[in-house]
Each structure stands twice: as structure tokens, then as C-alpha cells.
Amino acid sequence: MLQISKLNAWYGASHALQDISLEVSRGEIVCLIGRNGAGKTTTLKSIMGLMGRTRGSVTFKGEELLRQPAHVRFALGLAYVPEERRIVQGLSVRENLRLGLVASKQKKREAELIEEIAVIFPRLAERMDQEAVTMSGGEQQMLAIARAMIAKPDLIMLDEPSEGIMPVLVDEMFELFRSMKAQGTTVLLVEQNVELALGIADRAYVLDQGSVVHQASAQALLADNEIKERYCSV
Ligand code: ATP
Numbered sequence: 001m002l003q004i005s006k007l008n009a010w011y012g013a014s015h016a017l018q019d020i021s022l023e024v025s026r027g028e029i030v031c032l033i034g035r036n037g038a039g040k041t042t043t044l045k046s047i048m049g050l051m052g053r054t055r056g057s058v059t060f061k062g063e064e065l066l067r068q069p070a071h072v073r074f075a076l077g078l079a080y081v082p083e084e085r086r087i088v089q090g091l092s093v094r095e096n097l098r099l100g101l102v103a104s105k106q107k108k109r110e111a112e113l114i115e116e117i118a119v120i121f122p123r124l125a126e127r128m129d130q131e132a133v134t135m136s137g138g139e140q141q142m143l144a145i146a147r148a149m150i151a152k153p154d155l156i157m158l159d160e161p162s163e164g165i166m167p168v169l170v171d172e173m174f175e176l177f178r179s180m181k182a183q184g185t186t187v188l189l190v191e192q193n194v195e196l197a198l199g200i201a202d203r204a205y206v207l208d209q210g211s212v213v214h215q216a217s218a219q220a221l222l223a224d225n226e227i228k229e230r231y232c233s234v
Contacts, residue, residue, distance in 0.1 A: 001024055001025055001026045001060065001061060001154065002024040002047070002060050002186075002188070003057070003058075003060075004020060004022050004023065004047070004058050005056060005057040006021060006055075006056040007019070007020040007043070008020075008054065008055040008056050009051045009053065009054045009055075011042075011052075016042045018209075018210045018211050019056070020043055020056070020210075020211065020212055022212060022215070024155065024186060025186075026154075027181065027184060028186055028187075028202045028203065029186075029200055029201045029202055030187070030188050030189070030202065030204065030205070031189045031191060031203070031204040031205075032044075032189070032205050032207055033204055033206055033221075034206055034231055035208065035231065035232065038207040038210070038231075041083065043207070044080060044157045045080075047060075047078065047157060047188075048070055048073055048080040048157065049065065049068060060073070060077070060078060061076065061077065074103060074104075074151075075103070075105075077153050077154035077155065078153060078155055079148040079149070079155070080148070080156075080157045081145055081148045081156065081159065083159040083163060085140050085141055085143070085144035087132045087133055089131075089132075090131070091131070091132055092128065092129050092130060093130055093143055094114060094128045094129060095132075096143055096147055097114055097150055099147060100147035100148060100150040101151055103151075113152075114150070117146050120179070121145075121146045123139055124142060127139070136166070136169070138165035138166055138172075142173065142176075145158065149180070154186060155185075155186040156180075156187055156188075157187075157189075158188070158189050158190065158191075159190045162191060162193050163192065170193075170196070174199070174200055177200055178200055181200075197218075198218040198219075198222045199218075199222075200218075201218040202217065203215065203218060204217075204221050206227060206231045208231050214231070
């Protein structure tokens with residue numbers, strides 16, 4: 001579904017990604033792991049069209065994306081939940097969810113889609129009319145994921161979803177990822193909590209200094225203490 005070949009990206013003169021190649025098949029959960037600064041966030045931003053200078057190839061459902069702006073990539077079925085959740089202050093949970101449909105073709109079915117997402121995210125269902133920023137960090141993270149899911153993307157990219165969230169909600173969130181996968185959503189996940197991520201992933205790529213240094217099934221990587229110690233600060 002997603003194929004990345006020799007992707008390079010720069011911040012000014014700094015060459016942040018060097019010849020990254022990876023792929024994600026329909027229905028998979030693929031995880032990117034590696035130390036701080038390895039290039040995980042930059043990879044997701046490059047896929048979504050949020051990096052200034054990039055070179056190489058990113059194809060999604062057979063279409064070359066690298067010269068396409070982010071909104072075209074969104075319309076093709078890509079979604080991205082950045083580490084900073086960007087929940088809008090002053091808006092309720094429901095209004096934040098509506099924002100997820102603003103650029104989507106499914107706006108007419110808004111009420112129906114909000115109902116559907118509320119079934120998947122019961123914590124949000126109870127808080128629809130509450131101001132979103134008054135919720136806990138974990139609940140806001142759930143909202144950011146729900147807002148990205150509401151337009152029914154084919155592939156959702158999640159950057160550090162467990163960051164700063166209390167353990168009970170992290171468990172709930174990862175259960176949710178399992179059920180998203182069971183319903184056919186494809187997930188590209190960046191996660192510092194390697195054991196947790198590999199517990200739900202099919203495959204993983206290890207990044208270091210802007211390059212892919214290892215790839216393996218999640219199961220094989222879980223058992224590979226040498227790689228985990230060398231590249232993942234666990
Ligand atoms: P983290 O978990 O810390 O976010 P990461 O693996 O996601 O790490 P990136 O954020 O992709 O890593 O960073 C890759 C490299 O690009 C690092 O060397 C980082 O310092 C650099 N970098 C990231 N953002 C910028 C920026 N806005 N301007 C310049 N350099 C940047």
C-alpha cells in the first residue's frame with residue numbers, strides 16, 4: 001500500500017534522512033523504532049508532505065506522492081497524528097471531531113460518522129460536549145486519534161501516541177490499535193515504548209542517524225536484545 005524508496009529529507013543544510021526505504025502492506029501494523037533524533041518523525045512528516053525538501057519516491061496505492069501537497073495525500077487516504085496533538089482550545093470534543101471531516105468528502109454524513117467513532121472511543125462518547133482541552137492528556141490523545149480516524153483513512157500514521165500518558169490509558173489505546181487493525185486499518189507507528197509497540201506490530205524498521213539499519217518481524221525483534229540495546233535505549 002505504501003512504498004518508500006530512497007527517501008531523503010533535509011532541514012536547511014542538515015541531511016536528516018538518507019535513502020530510507022520501507023514498505024507497509026494493507027492491514028499491517030508497522031513500527032518505526034530508534035533513539036531520539038534517529039529520523040522517525042521526519043519520516044512520517046515526509047510521507048505526509050510536511051517537509052520542505054525531499055527527494056526519492058513515496059508511492060501510496062500506486063500513486064507517486066512526493067511532489068503532492070499534504071491535502072492531496074489526505075484526500076488519497078493518508079492520515080497523520082503528530083506528537084503534539086493540536087486539540088483546539090475553546091472547542092468541544094464533538095467540534096474537534098468535526099474538524100477531522102472539514103477537508104473530507106464525507107461531510108454530509110457528519111452526525112452518523114460522529115456516532116460511529118463514539119462507539120469505538122467510549123471515553124469520548126461520554127464527553128462529547130465537554131471542552132476538549134479540559135480532558136486528561138490521554139483522553140486528548142484519544143481525541144486526536146479519533147479525529148484522524150473519523151474520515152476513514154486507509155493508513156494512519158501515529159507519532160509517539162503513548163508519550164506522557166498514564167499507563168491505564170496507554171493499555172486502552174493499544175487495545176484500540178488492535179481493533180483498528182482487525183477492522184482493516186493500516187498503521188505506521190512511531191513509539192518509544194518498544195516492547196509495547198512490538199507487542200502489537202507485525203513488522204518493524206530500526207532507524208539510526210537518518211537511515212534504516214535493521215528490519216525484522218516484530219516477534220524476531222522482540223527477542224533480539226542486541227539490536228534493541230544498540231539502537232533503542234531499552
Ligand atoms: P524524536 O523521538 O526525538 O522525535 P526522531 O527519531 O523522531 O526523534 P526526528 O525528529 O525525525 O527524529 O529528527 C531527525 C534529525 O533531524 C535529528 O538530528 C533532529 O535534530 C533533526 N531535526 C528535527 N527537526 C528539526 C528542525 N525542525 N530543524 C532542524 N533539524 C531538525
